[in-house]
Structures are given as structure tokens and as C-alpha cells.
Amino acid sequence: MQQDLLAGQAALEEFLSADIVVLGAPMYNFTIPSQLKAWIDRIVVAGKTFTYGANGPQGLAGNKRVIVAISRGGFYGADTPMAALEHLETYLRSMFGFIGVTRLEFISADGIQVGPEHREKALAGALEAATNLHAA
């Protein structure tokens, strides 16, 4: 238990001290993997990354740039029948917004499991987007 608490504290401190945070987030069953949820549970901490003020919750992590590389087996765009099942990017946007992150960037590889052609196109597009990220 003690070791677990220390590991959680270390994850929080690593996040608090970072200027830029890069995450990988594949879609598992329409949302984030449980390992990523466990990390989020250690960094979304009252008094550290958010607080409750007179006007409700207020994020305290606005000093960071967060880049998230996401991959999805299928397609979940607004114009697709699967749109309502998209709880990966939408969740991460809400969660990072809650703790005050405004410099939030997503790189997406979609349709990874649809077939080799889609997979190649998605990976090439994501790689190009990563190459074009601004340095600061």
C-alpha cells in the first residue's frame, strides 16, 4: 500500500513538473485503456491540479502543453454512425479541460483495424502530423 501511494505521488510530481506531456492513448472499448485511467486518477487531484472556488471548479494545470497520440480501430467522426460511441478523445478533452490545460493537441490514427490500406494511410498521416508539431 505504501509503495502504491509513493508511486502515485511520483506520477503526480512528474506531471506537475513537466512543461510538455506526451501521451499515447489507443481506444479500448470506446474509451481510454484502464492503465491510462489509473494514471489520470493519480494526476487529477484536488488542491494540486484543480480546486473548487467561488465559481465552481478551477483548473491549476494551465502551464502545460499536452500532446496526445490516439489510435482507433474504426472511424468515429461526427458524420459516422459510430460518433455517439466516441469516448476517447471527448473524454480526454473534458478531463484535461477540467484541470485547466488549454494547450491540448491530438494526433490521430483512425481506421487502424479496417484494413491494411487504411492502416498505412492512418499511420502515415499521424507521422506527418507529429513531424509538423510546433517546437514550442
Ligand SMILES: Cc1cc2nc3c(=O)[nH]c(=O)nc-3n(C[C@H](O)[C@H](O)[C@H](O)COP(=O)(O)O)c2cc1C
Ligand atoms: C482490448 C481492445 C479493445 C479495442 N476496442 C476498440 C474500440 O472500441 N474501438 C475501436 O475503434 N478500436 C478498438 N480497438 C483497436 C485499437 O484501438 C487499435 O488497434 C489501436 O491502434 C491499438 O493500439 P495498441 O496496439 O497500442 O494497443 C481495441 C483494441 C483492443 C486491444
